[in-house]
Amino acid sequence: MKECPYGEKCYRKNPIHFGEFSHEHLDAIYRKGNVSGDYDIPAKYSSDLIETQLKLLEKLFPKEGAKAEKQANVSGANPPAAASTSRGSSSSGTSSNNPTGSSTSQAASSSSAPKDTSNLAKKQKLSERNIRDYIPVVVEKGGMAKKLERAAPYNMFLTAITDSKPTHSEPLSVTLQEILDESLGEIESSVQINFMVDIGWLLGHYYFAGILDKPLLVLYGDESPELLSIGKFKPQVTAIGVKMPTPFATSHTKMMLLAYSDGSMRVVISTANLYEDDWHNRTQGVWISPKLPALPEDADTGAGESETGFKQDLMLYLVEYKITQLQPWIARIRKSDFSAINVFFLGSVPGGHRESTVRGHPWGHARLGALLAKHAAPINDRIPVVCQSSSIGSLGANVQAWIQQDFINSLKKDSTPLGKLRQMPAFKMIYPSYGNVSGSHDGMLGGGxxxxxxxxxxxxxxxxxHLQQWKSSDRHRSRAMPHIKSYTRYNLEDQSVYWFVLTSANLSKAAWGCFNKNSNIQPCLRIANYEVGVLFLPRFVTGEDTFPLGNNRDGVPAFPLPYDVPLTPYAADDKPFLMDYLQG
Incomplete structure (x- = not known):
């Protein structure tokens, strides 16, 4: 068994992790403890955390005395699902093709299915079927539909933070388990499009949601052995790696399509990868669409579109993947009523893109600029463009090179009539400083x-x-490092937000696109990545020119910014957190 890369700083409370990785400090404490669960925990450790982790080891690797006692107490009961191997050796076993994911000795001995000795099989054997051992923040089932209703008109959430208790009950906090909650509908099939996918972790959530046996299509960017072989052991799962045109391009989108048994569906767009760390102590953003009912059979082909054109833009985006398995989903979208959606779909797809007479600029920052020019209320040039992301690309030798000439040139647009002389607004970038990360819930590892x-x-x-600190005390997330990506313009004086973008796109040319500099040809925006986000424009969400900031205005809820305002600029001795700090 491999040693955990976090070593003594491991904060995990997931049985899957402890089935895959050993922890020398925990092993030493566990060996010295007795079968009654009494341990001598050194003072340098957090006793609460260590006790929780030791309880997991007891379940996964029970000592001989504890096993005998348990068997005597539960005579005739089913054997536990957890592997009962001795500590320090890898557990192995077979995985059943039973759609519930359970395995029995009969199935193991009689089935002709291929023997699964992958990490995925171990993960599923290790599940004790106790949701609180598997998912750190558990919200009572059945309440998500009401929570979503109360989140109107924005439907925008931040993920719950394990080590920030106030976020567990915050009205605009959400967990993955809640997104799959049956109160939103009975899921009959789903699509998960994401960069990083821990399929065992994801299927654990599907198990607890009661949908493990439902068809699941996964489009992923980052390859793993488990994804490559998942269809062999879980035939209801189809996993497809997204082919990228260049080695430096990334399939970075984070989107879910959920189909319900009543014929309706839902779209979820987020900033979180599908693996444990991203839903643990990291600030992530999630937008959840209203329920989108099926159209009548005789509905016109153009029926069911939103005022924002979301449906058409989503279908055009999905077509760009050129993946056959998406065709039934595109057909379903076409036959669904998207008229309740009040945000714009904002995508990036790889390639060179020119403005067309029909759609204008289709993708990237040019698409955002076109929408702002058409629909955003006039904005004073002194109002800065505030960007915030979890990574920063190579932006050029100075602020003019790409930030101003390309990116801010698009994001500064509004519906002010042409002809008026405009100035370049200020550019501000929220990115965690070294101090922000070192003081995070996970210390320096929070910068992962x-x-x-x-x-x-x-x-x-x-x-x-141009850099600003990460501070989110109003949302109880100052110590939860941001993997969220957002872009906005707001006015503190009149407490208003002009527009807001939640997206998978970091501040980079690869994500947003870069115009060619050849003046002899029609401008072409070159994009490397797949990205997806949503644009909130007040005229479509609330019917007003701006969103309220800070407090409700005339019955309209304040827009839920993910960070504190006013912003806090870097001090002279501050420096941005760099990944290199974790390597040296």
Whole structure:
């Protein structure tokens, strides 16, 4: 069994993790303890955390005395699902093709199905079927529909933070288990499009949601052995790696399509990968669509569109993957009523893209600029563009090179009539400082979701004067490092937000696109990645020119910004957190 890379700093409370990785400090304490569960925990450790982790070891690797006692007490009961191997050796076993994911000795001995000795099989054997051992923040089932109703008109949440208790009951906090909650509908099939997918962890959530046997299509960007072989052992799961045109491009989108047994469906767009760490102590954003009912059979082909054109844009985006398995989903979307959606779909797809007479600019920052130019209320040029992401790309030798010439040039647009002389608004970038990360719930390991490196940072020293600290005390997330990505313009003086974007797209040319600099040809926006986000424009969400900021206004709820305002600029001795700090 491999040693956990976090060592003594391991904060995990997931039995899957402890079935895959050993922990020398825990092993030493566990060996010295007695079968009654009494342990001598050194003072340098958090006793609450260590006790929880030791309880997991007791379940996964019970000592001989404890096993005998348990067997005597539960005579005739079913054997536990957890592997009962001795500590320090890997558990192995067979995985059943039973759609519930359970395995029995009869099935193991008589089935002709291929023997699964993968980590995935071990993960599923290790599940004690106790949701609180598997998922750190558990919300009572059946309440998500009402929570979503109360989140109107924005339907935007942040993920619950394990080590920030106030977020567990915050009205605008959400867990993955809640997104799958049966109160939102009985899921009959689903699509998960994401960059990183821990399929065992994801299927654990599907198990507890009661949908493990339902068809699941996974499109992923980051390959893993478990994804490559999952269809062999879980025939209801189809996993497809998204082919990218260049080695430096990323399938970075984070989106769910959920189909319900009553014919309706739902779209969920988030910033979180599908693995444990991203739903633990990291600030993530999630937008959840209303329920989208099936249209009548005789409905016109153009029926069921939202005022924002979300349905058409989503279908055009999915077509870009050129994946046959998405065709039934595109057909389902076409036959669904999206008229209740009040946000714009904002996508990026790889390739070179030119403005067309029909759609204008279709993707990336140029698409955002076109929507702002058409629909955003006039904005004073002194109002800055505030960007926030979990990574920063190579932006050029100065702020003009791409930030101003390309990116801010799109994001500064509004519906002010052409002809008026405009100024370039200020650019502000929220990115965690070294101090932010070192003081996070997970200490320096909290920076594991911030892959900005020294090589890139050294080439753009000009960036520091634009950097702002990560602070989110109002949302109880100052110590939960942000993997969320957001872009906005707001006015503190009149307490208003002009527009807001929640997206998978980091601040980079690969995500948003870069215009060619050849003036002899029609401008072409080159994009490397797949990305998806949503644009909130007040005229479509609340019918007003701006969203309230801070407090409700005339019955309209304040827009739920993920961070505190006013912003806190970097001090002279502050520095951005760099991934290199974790490697040295």
């Amino acid at each position: 979701c911030l892959p900005y490196g020294k090589n890139t940072n050294d080439k753009q020293p000009w960036l520091k004067e």
